[in-house]
Amino acid sequence: MQTRLVVVLFLLISEATIAQQDSLNYHRVGISYLSQGGFYPGFTLNYEKKLLSNGALQLLVAGKVGAYFHYHNNSGVFLMIQSGQRFRLSKHLYFEHFLGVGFLETFLNGGDAYYVNASGQIQKVSIVGNPHFMPSISFGLSYDFPGKNRLTAFVRPLIYWAIPFNEISLVQYALELGTLIKLRK
Amino acid sequence: MKRIFILICFYFLFACKDSPFNEGDFFYLVSKGAQMPIVVRGNKASGIFIFFIHGGPGGTSLGKIGLPVFNALEKNYATVFWDQRGSGSSQGNSPDDLLNLPQFVEDLDKVVDLINYKYNNPEIFLFGHSWGGCLGTAYLVDAERQAKIKGWIEVDGAHNNPLGDSLSLQFVTTYGAAQIGMNQNAGLWNYILGWYAQYPDYTSNQLEQYAFLDDAHAYIHDPSLKRDPKTFPEYSWQYLFESPADITAELSNYSNVIRKFIISGIDLTPQMKNITLPSLILWGQYDGVIPFPLAQQAFNALGTIPSQKSVVMVPDAAHFSFYEDPVLTANSVTAFIEKYR
Numbered sequence: 210m211q212t213r214l215v216v217v218l219f220l221l222i223s224e225a226t227i228a229q230q231d232s233l234n235y236h237r238v239g240i241s242y243l244s245q246g247g248f249y250p251g252f253t254l255n256y257e258k259k260l261l262s263n264g265a266l267q268l269l270v271a272g273k274v275g276a277y278f279h280y281h282n283n284s285g286v287f288l289m290i291q292s293g294q295r296f297r298l299s300k301h302l303y304f305e306h307f308l309g310v311g312f313l314e315t316f317l318n319g320g321d322a323y324y325v326n327a328s329g330q331i332q333k334v335s336i337v338g339n340p341h342f343m344p345s346i347s348f349g350l351s352y353d354f355p356g357k358n359r360l361t362a363f364v365r366p367l368i369y370w371a372i373p374f375n376e377i378s379l380v381q382y383a384l385e386l387g388t389l390i391k392l393r394k
Numbered sequence: 395m396k397r398i399f400i401l402i403c404f405y406f407l408f409a410c411k412d413s414p415f416n417e418g419d420f421f422y423l424v425s426k427g428a429q430m431p432i433v434v435r436g437n438k439a440s441g442i443f444i445f446f447i448h449g450g451p452g453g454t455s456l457g458k459i460g461l462p463v464f465n466a467l468e469k470n471y472a473t474v475f476w477d478q479r480g481s482g483s484s485q486g487n488s489p490d491d492l493l494n495l496p497q498f499v500e501d502l503d504k505v506v507d508l509i510n511y512k513y514n515n516p517e518i519f520l521f522g523h524s525w526g527g528c529l530g531t532a533y534l535v536d537a538e539r540q541a542k543i544k545g546w547i548e549v550d551g552a553h554n555n556p557l558g559d560s561l562s563l564q565f566v567t568t569y570g571a572a573q574i575g576m577n578q579n580a581g582l583w584n585y586i587l588g589w590y591a592q593y594p595d596y597t598s599n600q601l602e603q604y605a606f607l608d609d610a611h612a613y614i615h616d617p618s619l620k621r622d623p624k625t626f627p628e629y630s631w632q633y634l635f636e637s638p639a640d641i642t643a644e645l646s647n648y649s650n651v652i653r654k655f656i657i658s659g660i661d662l663t664p665q666m667k668n669i670t671l672p673s674l675i676l677w678g679q680y681d682g683v684i685p686f687p688l689a690q691q692a693f694n695a696l697g698t699i700p701s702q703k704s705v706v707m708v709p710d711a712a713h714f715s716f717y718e719d720p721v722l723t724a725n726s727v728t729a730f731i732e733k734y735r
Contacts, residue, residue, distance in 0.1 A: 246635075246640060246641070246642065247634060247635030247636070247641075248635045248636060249635075279638075279640065280416060280638070281416055281420050281431070281637075281638030282431075282483060282485075282638050282639070282640050283485060283640075315485070317422055317429055317485065319420055319638070320419075320420035320421040320422055320431070321421045321422070322421070322422040322423075322424045322429065323421060323422065323423055323424065323508050324423075324424050324425070325423065325425065325504035325507050325508055329507045331507065331508060331511045334424050337422075337424055337429055337486075339429075339485060339486060339487065373487050374485070374487065374643070374646070375428075375480045375484070375485075375486065375487060375488050375646075375647055375650060376487060376488070376489060376490050376650070377646055377647075377650050379642065379643055379646050380642055380646070381642055382642070
């Protein structure tokens with residue numbers, strides 16, 4: 210059992226060493242259109258750094274800030290960090306997946322909010338925000354355009370949770386369509 | 395190509411606002427952790443507001459926007475749609491321990507006060523469906539609250555849940571026995587009848603039975619009634635993707651509230667004598683969720699003088715009678731309002 214463990218560790222370290230030989234100074238930034246919960250528009254600003262890479266696999270750490278607007282429901286702004294993997298499917302095409310944690314603040318959208326006290330007196334209340342813990346799962350396809358300053362286009366469905374929401378975990382979904390550009394080789 | 399791209403971008407950015415679900419005034423009531431949306435539509439200048447109280451508990455009112463019955467009523471009157479605490483597209487973080495009847499009554503009272511404040515004290519007619527019939531009844535049994543309301547319209551309402559549950563059980567088991575007799579879906583109905591036999595003290599808290607009610611056409615009597623966007627606006631593309639509703643929140647809220655807010659023990663019959671408002675009781679003839687005998691029971695229990703209360707049976711309709719016969723419902727409501735405005 211111990212021997213097997215050592216062999217596995219050795220293989221992993223070797224793989225990591227080989228992977229690190231492939232351009233580690235890899236930063237990408239980008240922007241995406243975020244379609245939240247259907248057709249509710251939003252955007253994200255993205256950053257990705259390659260941690261390990263070989264011809265077939267990349268390990269990534271990523272961060273994003275974003276916002277969306279669901280008219281007459283809520284607007285959200287969020288900050289998220291993710292770890293992910295990209296698997297090469299063909300020369301330029303990748304399958305990728307990410308796990309993330311983040312913070313989401315939602316605000317009531319599209320109408321005034323009122324508070325009514327016990328004696329029936331009414332007052333407008335300022336913008337009401339709701340903080341949420343925001344774990345997420347994302348997966349999708351990306352395509353590296355050939356060329357010197359390589360541009361990447363991606364499509365990534367995103368599933369995330371808004372916790373708490375009426376004392377439950379609210380599952381939400383979104384679709385990201387975006388581009389990334391490599392900063393340095 | 396460029397033009398198409400710009401048009402697509404424009405659609406994504408602004409289509410949501412153009413949805414018919416976004417017509418009308420839109421605002422929120424904030425109360426004890428809950429942020430509840432309110433929509434006011436229709437003929438506000440009439441000074442007459444029909445206040446729809448949705449079912450569930452945990453259901454939604456936003457999905458009823460655009461129903462033929464309300465489209466018809468909105469020509470002459472304003473309509474009010476309010477998603478209750480923790481229900482529908484309500485947001486915030488409403489604590490579970492506030493999922494109770496007194497709190498929902500308090501919330502309803504606040505919305506009524508807010509409508510009076512924003513629209514200069516219109517004449518309000520409450521229109522409560524299913525669980526909304528229970529909530530509306532509980533609201534009106536207090537004289538001070540009742541004074542704010544012009545008339546009461548109970549539609550297939552849950553004012554007496556123990557009786558409703560026992561009659562519903564009878565409805566489904568009778569229907570099932572008939573199906574077995576005709577050798578139609580006998581396997582399914584044997585299973586369903588076996589389930590009810592297994593739970594002799596059945597109550598509507600046992601959520602499995604909702605599927606059985608659907609099998610017995612307890613909600614919609616006419617199985618050929620297509621669930622198309624015209625009859626069921628909540629099945630439309632626009633409702634799913636371009637309305638104020640958040641569908642995932644609706645489903646999560648409903649699943650949460652229906653499990654935690656137990657209403658099967660609520661019977662408001664003894665207090666209904668305190669309600670002396672003009673009242674219209676509308677009921678589907680084949681309602682299998684809260685069967686028709688409850689209509690007569692409500693009529694008898696209300697304190698309203700006999701000349702100011704009436705029962706209208708909606709023929710060939712079940713629990714969602716106002717979906718199945720919007721014309722009869724709208725005409726009955728209009729006649730009632732015109733008589734007591």
